[in-house]
Amino acid sequence: MDFQFTNEQSMWRDVVFGFMNREFPRDKLRHHDQTREFPEELYRKMANEGWLGLLIPEEHGGLGMDSDPVMFAIFCEAIGKDSLDTAACIMTSMFTAANVSRHGTAEQRERFLTPFLRGDAKFCISISEPQSGSDAAGARSTARLEGGEWVVNGNKVWCSGAHHPNSCIAMMLRTGEGRYDFSVLLVPNDTPGLEVQKMDTLVRRSLGTTSLFMDDMRLPASALLGEVNKGWQYIGEHLDFERLSIASSQIGNARTALDDTVKYLSERSAFGKKLSDFQVLKHRMAEDQARLSAAYYLVYAAASAIARGEKASALVAQAKLISSQTLFQIATNGMQALGGYAQLPEYDMERYFREAKHGMVGGGTNEILRSIIAKSMRF
Numbered sequence: 001m002d003f004q005f006t007n008e009q010s011m012w013r014d015v016v017f018g019f020m021n022r023e024f025p026r027d028k029l030r031h032h033d034q035t036r037e038f039p040e041e042l043y044r045k046m047a048n049e050g051w052l053g054l055l056i057p058e059e060h061g062g063l064g065m066d067s068d069p070v071m072f073a074i075f076c077e078a079i080g081k082d083s084l085d086t087a088a089c090i091m092t093s094m095f096t097a098a099n100v101s102r103h104g105t106a107e108q109r110e111r112f113l114t115p116f117l118r119g120d121a122k123f124c125i126s127i128s129e130p131q132s133g134s135d136a137a138g139a140r141s142t143a144r145l146e147g148g149e150w151v152v153n154g155n156k157v158w159c160s161g162a163h164h165p166n167s168c169i170a171m172m173l174r175t176g177e178g179r180y181d182f183s184v185l186l187v188p189n190d191t192p193g194l195e196v197q198k199m200d201t202l203v204r205r206s207l208g209t210t211s212l213f214m215d216d217m218r219l220p221a222s223a224l225l226g227e228v229n230k231g232w233q234y235i236g237e238h239l240d241f242e243r244l245s246i247a248s249s250q251i252g253n254a255r256t257a258l259d260d261t262v263k264y265l266s267e268r269s270a271f272g273k274k275l276s277d278f279q280v281l282k283h284r285m286a287e288d289q290a291r292l293s294a295a296y297y298l299v300y301a302a303a304s305a306i307a308r309g310e311k312a313s314a315l316v317a318q319a320k321l322i323s324s325q326t327l328f329q330i331a332t333n334g335m336q337a338l339g340g341y342a343q344l345p346e347y348d349m350e351r352y353f354r355e356a357k358h359g360m361v362g363g364g365t366n367e368i369l370r371s372i373i374a375k376s377m378r379f
């Protein structure tokens with residue numbers, strides 16, 4: 001398998017990594033983590049570059065990069081290199097926007113996609129419910145048509161970003177009796193009958209996450225995305241791409257965490273030596289480097305497989321499983337290597353460590369990923 005980037009991919013890499021270093025240095029996103037602020041400035045700059053529309057076809061105003069998963073993986077590696085939370089602030093909207101582009105009507109595209117591409121609006125996705133996370137098809141919140149309107153009742157949880165102004169929630173709701181009979185409604189977050197409650201979490205402090213309560217929430221019939229009872233299919237369509245993007249941002253962040261640790265060990269002394277002169281610490285870094293290389297190649301192998309049009313769910317699951325474990329190990333070793341200083345936000349390691357733990361849950365837990373991998377094996 002050839003892992004050489006093409007000239008175009010290498011140039012794109014320079015462009016997005018350069019952009020993130022220049023426009024959104026680490027001290028800014030650290031500040032956003034501490035203050036729980038959304039990176040509005042970055043979001044707008046991304047919109048100005050046209051990058052919010054990377055997954056939207058050109059005929060709908062985007063750049064059409066969904067046909068090149070390697071280019072998209074490079075983008076996610078760059079936006080995640082200093083913060084998985086920052087990457088999520090950008091990526092969460094992009095996937096739902098792609099769904100609206102693919103299945104929405106011209107009116108829905110005009111109403112939701114056009115302001116999104118300008119950086120004036122955001123999207124979020126609401127699948128999880130208090131009793132159903134990994135078992136997403138166990139969701140119970142309902143939508144029923146009554147006098148030409150949708151009436152929605154129920155309770156969603158963990159809907160990331162739903163509290164930000166001008167956010168549209170793509171809400172998966174039960175519209176039939178069958179296990180997978182779900183539809184997706186496009187719900188502006190200021191819809192009467194919807195209550196959005198912010199949750200206080202250890203991670204995703206900039207994006208933020210929410211509980212949603214729907215009490216006879218009414219929406220016009222035109223709020224339906226695509227067709228009735230096709231919601232499960234629509235949401236599953238970009239699952240591999242979404243998992244690939246998370247894995248890409250994890251290897252980006254793992255590189256930064258490992259570089260930070262190596263720098264610290266090279267600068268700090270104890271017992272008359274640099275910490276990096278202690279072989280036990282150096283070997284630990286060597287082990288982390290080896291694991292990171294393995295995760296890196298796996299991510300780009302998975303991206304290449306999707307690009308070739310192959311069925312890549314099991315390979316993508318492997319990439320995300322290994323990337324999340326690698327980042328967690330590197331951040332854990334970083335916490336140990338930095339001693340007490342690891343506790344301070346200005347060293348960033350505690351932030352990487354917190355976000356790394358969530359990386360084993362969001363976008364499919366590591367247990368669910370193992371089940372996907374196991375299904376592809378012969379037992």
Ligand SMILES: Cc1cc2nc3c(=O)[nH]c(=O)nc-3n(C[C@H](O)[C@H](O)[C@H](O)COP(=O)(O)OP(=O)(O)OC[C@H]3O[C@@H](n4cnc5c(N)ncnc54)[C@H](O)[C@@H]3O)c2cc1C
Pocket residue numbers: 124125126127128131132133134135157158159160161201203204209358361362363364365366367368371
């Ligand atoms: C910060 C944050 C942001 C989120 N953002 C969103 C969002 O924007 N939209 C959204 O819809 N959801 C979101 N989620 C929800 C997330 O997708 C779920 O947390 C995740 O799917 C796991 O579901 P759960 O937490 O209910 O855990 P559960 O599904 O209850 O799982 C608990 C444990 O049991 C394990 N387990 C479950 N089933 C199996 C099995 N079959 N075999 C082996 N082990 C199993 C799991 O791996 C896990 O370790 C977010 C969550 C968090 C924490």
